[in-house]
Amino acid sequence: MSAIVSAKDVTKVYDSGFKALKGVSLDIEQGEILALLGPNGAGKTTLISVICGMVNATSGSITVGGHDIVDDFRAARSLIGLVPQELSLEPFEKVINSVTFSRGLFGKPRDDAHIERILRQLSLWDKKDARVKELSGGMKRRVLIAKALSHEPRVLFLDEPTAGVDVELRKDMWDIVRGLRADGVTIILTTHYIEEAEAIADRVGVINDGNILLVKDKADLMAQMGRKELCIELQDPIGEVPAALAAYDLVLGEDSCSLIYSYDTRGDRTGITSLLSDVAAQGLVLKDVSTSQSSLEDIFVGLVEDAT
Numbered sequence: 001m002s003a004i005v006s007a008k009d010v011t012k013v014y015d016s017g018f019k020a021l022k023g024v025s026l027d028i029e030q031g032e033i034l035a036l037l038g039p040n041g042a043g044k045t046t047l048i049s050v051i052c053g054m055v056n057a058t059s060g061s062i063t064v065g066g067h068d069i070v071d072d073f074r075a076a077r078s079l080i081g082l083v084p085q086e087l088s089l090e091p092f093e094k095v096i097n098s099v100t101f102s103r104g105l106f107g108k109p110r111d112d113a114h115i116e117r118i119l120r121q122l123s124l125w126d127k128k129d130a131r132v133k134e135l136s137g138g139m140k141r142r143v144l145i146a147k148a149l150s151h152e153p154r155v156l157f158l159d160e161p162t163a164g165v166d167v168e169l170r171k172d173m174w175d176i177v178r179g180l181r182a183d184g185v186t187i188i189l190t191t192h193y194i195e196e197a198e199a200i201a202d203r204v205g206v207i208n209d210g211n212i213l214l215v216k217d218k219a220d221l222m223a224q225m226g227r228k229e230l231c232i233e234l235q236d237p238i239g240e241v242p243a244a245l246a247a248y249d250l251v252l253g254e255d256s257c258s259l260i261y262s263y264d265t266r267g268d269r270t271g272i273t274s275l276l277s278d279v280a281a282q283g284l285v286l287k288d289v290s291t292s293q294s295s296l297e298d299i300f301v302g303l304v305e306d307a308t
């Protein structure tokens with residue numbers, strides 16, 4: 001795969017003096033769904049706005065489809081669709097006119113068949129003559145996506161596409177995003193919802209305090225950083241982890257009645273069999289045993305905490 005968007009050492013210092021991006025380098029691969037995860041104020045919207053040419057970077061460089069976003073702004077911008085966080089639509093405009101107008105803004109010739117295709121894809125065709133103000137919140141969001149797709153961009157940025165959207169509609173939105181990717185559109189979405197990244201992203205980028213902490217294949221991230229824990233509940237409390245068990249990665253549970261064993265899920269051997277027999281050899285009586293796997297959420301919280 002090759003990068004369709006490439007950002008190098010991008011910084012953004014707002015007029016207030018606030019440093020919102022502190023040297024971000026990021027390659028977005030053609031055809032992927034990349035989820036940018038980060039807490040409030042991390043710099044997600046700023047990064048998207050810089051790539052889309054709505055905010056000027058203070059330093060660094062960005063190319064989209066090989067075009068520099070400053071020197072070759074029109075060519076770069078024409079490859080990008082942006083679905084903003086805010087529902088910014090003209091309330092009295094008909095859906096179809098609103099979407100057709102967006103295409104015209106990019107100087108593309110009128111193409112009714114393309115507009116029909118995207119309205120159908122977004123289940124908006126039967127609402128094409130409705131006025132925007134007559135639509136539900138979820139439909140308005142879909143109109144924003146249709147507008148962003150009207151000029152046939154190759155890269156689509158979705159800034160928190162499902163903020164405040166109910167579970168049903170969120171899943172609809174995920175289906176739409178997957179459908180767009182199947183059509184060859186590269187998708188970058190920002191989200192607070194870890195389950196959203198877990199559900200649809202190919203890669204996950206974590207951004208915090210103006211820095212990209214990591215960008216990784218989602219499956220690798222979960223396999224590499226996800227650890228499993230075995231909780232051994234004991235019949236009776238103990239004061240400390242017995243010295244004879246020091247070779248294991250064990251901690252005493254808060255109740256003093258359990259031992260928590262962390263192990264790597266990728267290893268050939270987990271060490272569980274020998275641990276259990278060594279625990280028994282210490283005369284400790286087991287009450288129960290359970291396992292749990294760290295989720296993307298645990299990984300994300302851990303990363304952001306480590307960075308602050």
Ligand SMILES: Nc1ncnc2c1ncn2[C@@H]1O[C@H](COP(=O)(O)OP(=O)(O)OP(=O)(O)O)[C@@H](O)[C@H]1O
Nearest residue numbers: 014016018020038039040041042043044045046047
């Ligand atoms: N125009 C501006 N002038 C000054 N500071 C700004 C401006 N826009 C954003 N910021 C600051 O830059 C930081 C990053 O904001 P940004 O909107 O990029 O974060 P975000 O990760 O998208 O957050 P959220 O998840 O809350 O939308 C914040 O501290 C914000 O207050």
